[in-house]
Amino acid sequence: MITTDVENYPGFAEGIQGPDLMVEFRKQAERFGTEFLEEWITEADLSQRPFRLETSNYNINAATLIIATGASAKWLGVPGEAKVPNGYGGHGVSACATCDGPLPGFRNKELVVVGGGDTAMEEATFLTRYAAKVYVVHRRDKLRASKIMQEKAFKNPKIEFIWNTGLEEILGEPQHGVTGVRLKNLQTNAERVLPCTGVFIAIGHKPNTDLFKGQVEMDEVGYIKTSHRSTATNIPGVFACGDVQDSTYRQAVTAAGTGCMAALDAERYLDHLPVVTLEGDEVTIEGEHLTPDHQAIIEPDGTIVANKTTVLASTKK
Numbered sequence: 061m062i063t064t065d066v067e068n069y070p071g072f073a074e075g076i077q078g079p080d081l082m083v084e085f086r087k088q089a090e091r092f093g094t095e096f097l098e099e100w101i102t103e104a105d106l107s108q109r110p111f112r113l114e115t116s117n118y119n120i121n122a123a124t125l126i127i128a129t130g131a132s133a134k135w136l137g138v139p140g141e142a143k144v145p146n147g148y149g150g151h152g153v154s155a156c157a158t159c160d161g162p163l164p165g166f167r168n169k170e171l172v173v174v175g176g177g178d179t180a181m182e183e184a185t186f187l188t189r190y191a192a193k194v195y196v197v198h199r200r201d202k203l204r205a206s207k208i209m210q211e212k213a214f215k216n217p218k219i220e221f222i223w224n225t226g227l228e229e230i231l232g233e234p235q236h237g238v239t240g241v242r243l244k245n246l247q248t249n250a251e252r253v254l255p256c257t258g259v260f261i262a263i264g265h266k267p268n269t270d271l272f273k274g275q276v277e278m279d280e281v282g283y284i285k286t287s288h289r290s291t292a293t294n295i296p297g298v299f300a301c302g303d304v305q306d307s308t309y310r311q312a313v314t315a316a317g318t319g320c321m322a323a324l325d326a327e328r329y330l331d332h333l334p335v336v337t338l339e340g341d342e343v344t345i346e347g348e349h350l351t352p353d354h355q356a357i358i359e360p361d362g363t364i365v366a367n368k369t370t371v372l373a374s375t376k377k
């Protein structure tokens with residue numbers, strides 16, 4: 061987790077730091093016997109059960125799988141943004157203020173943050189701890205950020221907003237990294253150069269689903285599709301929760317909520333009970349399908365049987 065100030069997670073009246081919240085989550089899960097394996101998954105085969113996941117050190121076979129890979133920062137795609145040597149990425153350009161903001165090269169300098177959402181407000185606020193001044197460049201004249209985050213940014217004397225403006229290019233020199241940005245007023249088309257030492261791109265995120273492309277059903281952006289009534293994906297036994305399947309709410313609390321749903325769905329599935337699928341019918345681990353009206357069961361071999369319980373007893377007349 062790269063979020064610093066979490067202001068809206070329930071139970072923390074004064075807010076909490078993202079990394080501290082994660083440590084608490086982990087300790088709580090460990091108390092219930094959860095084992096953690098810190099590995100990069102390089103391949104996933106979800107075509108049959110057990111599902112197969114590969115890392116450089118392990119082959120993992122899973123009876124059920126919960127995908128909670130989240131979403132990553134998006135980039136503008138402007139000249140100068142790419143990683144060194146093609147741009148100044150890593151040499152003044154970043155998408156993570158928490159990771160890079162405290163670096164000596166940014167201290168007491170003028171910095172630019174691009175975006176108008178909570179991420180941009182959070183990054184700008186965080187950067188004022190170290191920077192001399194932070195410019196927030198936003199393409200509209202209204203922020204998308206929540207009220208509390210907006211107000212914090214508006215009240216901060218080190219933050220200045222540049223409205224209705226696009227960042228066209230990041231300027232720099234190979235030895236010194238970023239030296240400025242070329243801005244364009246989107247109402248007048250007037251361009252100008254704003255000198256700065258760092259640029260933080262904070263314009264949203266892309267779901268981390270490349271590993272599962274072509275296997276799990278996704279929307280056009282790459283968010284995993286889940287059933288409206290459960291966390292089931294199109295593959296029975298594969299569930300998805302958090303930002304990887306939620307392009308609307310994207311909050312820590314909603315991610316935690318859908319994480320709980322996915323755990324219950326997976327548990328139910330492993331207990332041979334039916335879980336709701338993407339299409340609205342229900343499926344068991346044995347591959348039986350229960351129709352949405354609960355009238356029929358379609359067996360794995362295609363046989364259709366009525367979903368009626370045998371009457372074991374009846375009242376005497």
Ligand code: NDP
Nearest residue numbers: 065066067175176177178179180182200204263264309310
């Ligand atoms: P958002 O999608 O909410 O905001 C993205 C911002 O970037 C918007 O202002 C958007 O402009 C702008 N933008 C997007 N693409 C471009 C582009 N190509 N060029 C210029 N500007 C662009 O993403 P966030 O990451 O800010 O937030 C995502 C979710 O996470 C939200 O629900 C938020 O509440 C939550 N969050 C909560 C935090 C907290 O409570 N501490 C911290 C961080 C995030 P426009 O407005 O014009 O569309």
